[in-house]
Amino acid sequence: KKTASSAEDIRACKGKTPIVSLTAYTTPMARFMDAHCDFVLVGDSVGMVLHGLTSTLGVTMDMMIMHGQAVARGLQSALMVIDMPFGSYEETPQQAFRNAARLMAETGAGAVKLEGGVEMAETIRFLVARGIPVMAHIGLTPQSVNTLGGYKVQGRDEQADKVLADARAVADAGAFSVVLEKVPQKLADQITADVAIPTIGIGASAGCDGQILVVDDMLGFFTAFKAKFVKRYAQLGDDAEAAIAAYAAEVRAREFPAPEHVFADQAPKKSAQKK
Numbered sequence: 282k283k284t285a286s287s288a289e290d291i292r293a294c295k296g297k298t299p300i301v302s303l304t305a306y307t308t309p310m311a312r313f314m315d316a317h318c319d320f321v322l323v324g325d326s327v328g329m330v331l332h333g334l335t336s337t338l339g340v341t342m343d344m345m346i347m348h349g350q351a352v353a354r355g356l357q358s359a360l361m362v363i364d365m366p367f368g369s370y371e372e373t374p375q376q377a378f379r380n381a382a383r384l385m386a387e388t389g390a391g392a393v394k395l396e397g398g399v400e401m402a403e404t405i406r407f408l409v410a411r412g413i414p415v416m417a418h419i420g421l422t423p424q425s426v427n428t429l430g431g432y433k434v435q436g437r438d439e440q441a442d443k444v445l446a447d448a449r450a451v452a453d454a455g456a457f458s459v460v461l462e463k464v465p466q467k468l469a470d471q472i473t474a475d476v477a478i479p480t481i482g483i484g485a486s487a488g489c490d491g492q493i494l495v496v497d498d499m500l501g502f503f504t505a506f507k508a509k510f511v512k513r514y515a516q517l518g519d520d521a522e523a524a525i526a527a528y529a530a531e532v533r534a535r536e537f538p539a540p541e542h543v544f545a546d547q548a549p550k551k552s553a554q555k556k
């Protein structure tokens with residue numbers, strides 16, 4: 282089998298094969314990536330990418346569950362990981378367990394992801410001990426945008442020790458992997474060499490054990506802004522707008538629908554012709 286399908290499969294990739302992942306929020310997109318990705322993340326980026334929110338803070342459990350259920354219908358082999366939304370896990374390990382269990386039970390996800398390092402280690406330990414595989418997420422943690430003062434690079438200069446301590450703390454607590462978002466390349470490489478669990482980079486380093494991107498970013502579908510770490514592998518937003526403009530022009534010129542799109546008043550005689 283080409284792709285990983287459990288959290289333990291992901292963990293076992295460390296030092297062996299690069300881990301491929303993307304976010305997904307819908308069934309058709311999940312279908313496109315199932316055969317190519319080791320895991321698919323139902324990210325709380327859904328709030329910004331599909332719902333027009335200006336941060337991830339407004340994303341709810343119900344939104345995550347609905348998108349998680351949609352993604353699950355499109356996956357057969359890749360592991361599905363689902364983000365815990367802001368406010369669903371920070372209070373206590375018990376609160377985190379209750380909501381993580383609900384996310385997994387109602388969507389079929391094989392693991393959850395939550396943001397935070399040292400301060401979330403106790404919660405990660407609590408979840409893992411009770412059957413919930415946890416992917417950690419350190420460096421730039423978008424749910425903390427208001428205390429971080431923006432979406433800045435994390436771990437430069439004297440901040441590097443904090444991010445390294447976060448990585449060690451989540452690994453010690455039993456996380457099966459850790460996302461490193463927007464940290465300097467050298468620090469990402471140092472963390473990758475230091476911890477026994479796979480690092481998943483986004484704006485980090487090609488030396489990470491795996492990579493993740495937001496699918497709408499890499500397809501050029503989300504164009505409100507482009508982070509430096511995003512590579513656009515397609516321009517679907519441009520394609521979509523051009524297609525919509527062409528449709529609008531044809532409707533206004535009465536060129537669409539054309540003869541092949543309309544129905545005769547009598548069914549055609551038996552032939553290859555589609556009714």
Ligand code: KIV
Nearest residue numbers: 304324325326460495
């Ligand atoms: O929500 C998200 O898309 C994420 C990834 C960018 C790691 O957390």
Ligand code: NA
Nearest residue numbers: 324325326364
């Ligand atoms: Na996220």
